[in-house]
Amino acid sequence: MSRNDLIERAKLIVPLLTYIEKATGTTATTIGKTKFMKPCPFCGKNKNHHFAIDTTKNLYKSFNQCVPSGSIIDFIMHYEHLSKNEAIKKLIDLANLTTEWEETDMSVKKKKTHIMESVESKVQFNDVDFTDLVEKAHRNVNQTDYFKKRGLSDNIINQYKLGYAPEGFYFVIENHSDIQEQPYEKLNYYKCLLPIWNSRGQCSYFITRIEDSNVNNDVTKTHNLKGRTIELLNERYLMDGISREVIFIVEGYFDALSIEDIGYPAIALNGVNNVNRLKKLIEMHQEQLEATYFIIIPDNDTAGEQLIKNINKTNIEYDVLELPDGYKDANEYFVADKEAFTLFIRKGVDRLLNAKRGDFLLNYLDDFYSMIEDNEFLPISTGMERFDTILGGGFFPGLYVLGGPTSLGKTAFIHQIADQIAEAGTPVYYFSFEMSRNELIARSISRLSFLENPRKAMTVTDVTAGKDLESVSLHLNNYKKIANRFEIYEGRLNDTIQKVEERINEIGKYQKNFIIIVDYLQVINAKSTSTIGERSTIDTVVTSLKQISRKFNIPIVLISAFNRSAYYAPISFEGFKESGVIEYTADVLMGLQFRNLPQISNQKDDFKKKEIIESFKLKEPREITLQVLKNRFGSASEQMHLQYFAKYNYFRSV
Structure with missing residues (x-):
């Protein structure tokens, strides 16, 4: 019987469910054909449908992804912290x-002995321990800001014990007897120590690097130890007995740490010519790496091209994640925009793994059920009972578009709804590309004054002119419970949809249920070179906002102007035609119009139509x-x- 057959036999003898119940001291509950552990053995959440056990397949799954899914072996590894x-x-x-097992172990060892001897004889490992040296250098790390300039967090700097020696490589020569080098002038440039740790937790090699890139051109950026084998950063990942789903392969030390800093394992070759060492190490540890997926991020230069050529000469299975144009290597991208780099890596991993696994719907059914059970989103009330009824209960995640002719109160209406939502407790983020923050605050104060006493209500002009400072102060104090959950982003004419998305990405890091309002569509650019109002630009903005609403599972309300031909006609899809894909992309499409507007739809005289419209505006x-x-x-x-009290920016449902 082979070792694999013996493992499968052991899995049948020791059922996963039985082992988990005994290890945790908890009895599983049965729902349908599936067993569930409550609380979760790993994160402790006390929810139904959180940690499931499939007794027919002898597999477990965490729907919250607090631990990777797998078999009893995976459970033992993670629960008991074993290799x-x-x-x-x-x-x-x-x-x-x-x-x-011992009998198969002996046969396997005999079979592998001559193979491993031939491979290991070609792979040299350093037999020296530099741990004390690099720890001593690490104590000086606060004397330089070099590692911070490379974008690295304190956690990574301390984890890898990056070091600094003010006296340069002379520090290394003086503090370790096994260094086989003689001092010479240029060695004092190499002040930064970059340790490489083996699977035993020892520093078996390190690279030194110049701190100032402006030194003489005849000084190389890095210096390798003479008489020692160049090791790969984190080659320990290939031989430590831990199975990893993904390992990144990059050329440079700081490229690897950039990826490590955002939570993914990465190996640095420390030179494209070290691919052969990578190949041999993978061959030596095929059993551990059987389920590992290698992703290579080459530099955007000739060295990156050479890396791919060298990899292609091996039998290593890999995929490539190409950096965007404008970035030489992964660390340069990481330093320039850590958030974008993180998204680039995560999306790349998801895309490549899905392509490997097959992105069939069967992979999502359990997650779909868990999402429904754990869904904490409730419709957001607008503060108007009739409006909530029309919307099906309030705002749901999706894209809502409100259109209408100019000067009909679109901003006033949505701004009032936003105030009511914030007052009820849901955070509101308002992107205003037309009105200033001060003007919108003044509108809120005007509205509050009208609600308190219509006879003493203040207009926006009254508020900003300080006509009654005592009343303004009183209403500002009342407004604080709204302002506590209301943010206004003042847009500029050259702002793009990317600016909006960047801010929402920041919000999404610390908020879960919130609402976005964008005022308004026709003044946002798709990119810095686009022209306001271009149809392709509007299409881009609308589709981008729809994608953002899906990404964060939130409602986004977008205000849109009507095309001029629709000013004097009852609201219809025609009014949005110049807005490109809006009719098809929006989840809810609605508009404001004068209540008696249909009576002029048959009026042929345009001047007469304008006259009637103006009479509508004069009503109060x-x-x-x-x-x-x-919908x-x-x-x-x-x-x-609705009744619209335009002087005080207030709408009342009737």
Whole structure:
């Protein structure tokens, strides 16, 4: 019987469910055909459908991804903090198959001996321990800001014990007897020590590097130890007995640490000519690396091209993640924009792994059920009962578009809704590309004054002119409970949709349920070179906002102007035609119009139409209708009648 057959036999003898129940002291609950552990053995969450066990396949899965899914061996590894080989050995012992395992172990060892001898004879390892030396240099790390300039966090700097020697390489010569080099002038440039740690936790090699890139051109940036074998940074990942789903391969030391800093394992070749060492190490440890996926990020230069050529001469299976144009290497991208680099790496891993696994829907069904069970999103009330009813309960995650002619109160209406949402407790982030923050605050104060006492209400001009400072102070104090959950981003004419997305990405790091309002569509650029109002630009903005709403599972409300031909006609899809894909992309499409507007739809005289419209504007309050054209969350063609007190920016449902 082979070792693999023996492992499979042990899995049958020791059922996963039985082992977990005994290890955790908890009895599983049965829901349908699946067993669930509550609380979760790893994160302790006390939820149903969180940690599931498939007894037919003898596999477990964490829907919250607090631990990688797998078999009993994976569970033992993570629960008892063992290596894969240690977990297998424990399973074999539990199954009382130790004797048979030792017999297969002897046969395997005999079979592998001559193979490993031939491979290992070609791979040299350093037999010297530099740990004390680099730890001493690490104590000086605060004397330089070089590593911070490379974008590295304190956690990574301390984890790898990056070091600094003010006297340069002379420090190395003076503090370690095994250094086989004689002092010479240029060695004092190499002040930064970059340790390489082996699988035993020892520093078996290190690189020294210049701190100042402006030194003489005849001084190389790095200096390797003479008389010692160049080792790969983190080659220990290939031989430490831990199975990893992904390992990145890069050329430079700081490229690897950039990837490590965001949570992914990475190996640095420390030169494209070291590919052969990588190849031999992978061959030596094929069993550990059987499920590992290698992703290479080559530099954007001739060295990167050579790296791929060298890799292609081996039998290493890999995929390439190409850096965007404008960045020479991974660390340069990391330093320039850590957030974008993190997204680049994560999306790259997801894309490549999905391509490897096959992105079939079967992979998502369990996650889909978990998402439904754990869904904590509730519709966000608008503060208007009738509006909530029309929307199906309030705002749901998706893209909402409100259109209408100019000067009809689109901003006033949505701004009032935003105030009401914030007051009820949901954070609101308002991107204003037309009005200033001060003007919007003044509108809120005006509205609050009207609600308190219509006879003493203040207009926006009254507020900003300080007509009644005592009243302004009173209403500002009341406004604080709204302002506590309301952010206004003042957009500029050259701002792009990328600016909006960057800010929302920042918000999404610390907020879960929130709402975004964008005012308004026609003044946002798709990119710095686009022209406001271009149809392709508008299409880009609309589709980008829809993608953002899906990414963060939030409602986004977008205000849009109507094309001029729709100013004097009842609201219809035609009013949005110049807005490109908006009709098809929006989840909810609605507009504001004068309530009596249909009565002029048959009027042929344009001057007469304008005259009637102006008469509508003179009314106080104005009679407005909100008309829904499309609604994926409720019924379409619904209407809501409103009274608009334009002087005080207040809408009332009637």
